[in-house]
Amino acid sequence: MKLKYKFVIREVGGAPVAVAVGADSADFSGMVKLNDTGAFLFGLMNEHHTEKELAAALCEKYDVSEKDALAAVLSLCGRLSSEGLLDE
Amino acid sequence: MNSSIADRIEKDGVILGVPVGYSMWPMLRDRRDQIVVEKPTRPLKKGDVVLFLRADGQYVLHRIRRREGSKYIIRGDNCDYDERVSADSIVGVLRGFYRGDRYVDCGKSAGYRMYSALWDTTRLPRAAYRRVKGAAYGVYRRVFKKK
Numbered sequence: 284m285k286l287k288y289k290f291v292i293r294e295v296g297g298a299p300v301a302v303a304v305g306a307d308s309a310d311f312s313g314m315v316k317l318n319d320t321g322a323f324l325f326g327l328m329n330e331h332h333t334e335k336e337l338a339a340a341l342c343e344k345y346d347v348s349e350k351d352a353l354a355a356v357l358s359l360c361g362r363l364s365s366e367g368l369l370d371e
Numbered sequence: 372m373n374s375s376i377a378d379r380i381e382k383d384g385v386i387l388g389v390p391v392g393y394s395m396w397p398m399l400r401d402r403r404d405q406i407v408v409e410k411p412t413r414p415l416k417k418g419d420v421v422l423f424l425r426a427d428g429q430y431v432l433h434r435i436r437r438r439e440g441s442k443y444i445i446r447g448d449n450c451d452y453d454e455r456v457s458a459d460s461i462v463g464v465l466r467g468f469y470r471g472d473r474y475v476d477c478g479k480s481a482g483y484r485m486y487s488a489l490w491d492t493t494r495l496p497r498a499a500y501r502r503v504k505g506a507a508y509g510v511y512r513r514v515f516k517k518k
Contacts, residue, residue, distance in 0.1 A: 291405065291469075293387055293405055293407075293469055293474075295385055295386070295387045295407055296383075296384070296385050300387045302387050302388060302389055302405055303389070304389055304402060304403065304405070305402055305403070306402065308389040308391070308402050309391075309402075312388070312389070314379075314386060314387050314388065
């Protein structure tokens, strides 16, 4: 799965926030508040990856189990999908 | 995620957004840079770039030129006209912006402060240049492009 729009991630008030830029900002003008894990995954999701690939990247970056990593990926993807931000 | 910009600033205190249009060019580039706008926490002053809500519901980010009574006289860096804006229409003030990957802090950047001061003092020559350029382009079109 891949993000529907081209996002950049910036730090605002000490926390990562994503906004769509370029022509995509006409379709999505909101901002997405993230935590560090979310920002890491968001950065990867500008390119297409499966849930398992994202979970594996999370395991490599952070010291978490595969099960927890997959749960975090599915949680984020569920939230993004409900907001219409995933190009599934 | 669908709440209005004013609501988001009120709730979160600060927002990240993308500027649309050319009225603050060359400082802000259409849909390319990112702006960090915060709820005003101090009296606004000349040179501050503020986000205000027009009567038609459009949000506009322009620079304060001066104050007249209860109104602010505001103009975009790339505009030739002023707007009189009431203080209660102002919902935020520009804290900083990302130009490409570089963050410019409006309160700390010496380069930004110099730009802000120079931009207002050079307003008349720049307006004259734009008019001359527009007239020259009109002549060029009549001479070389008219079929």
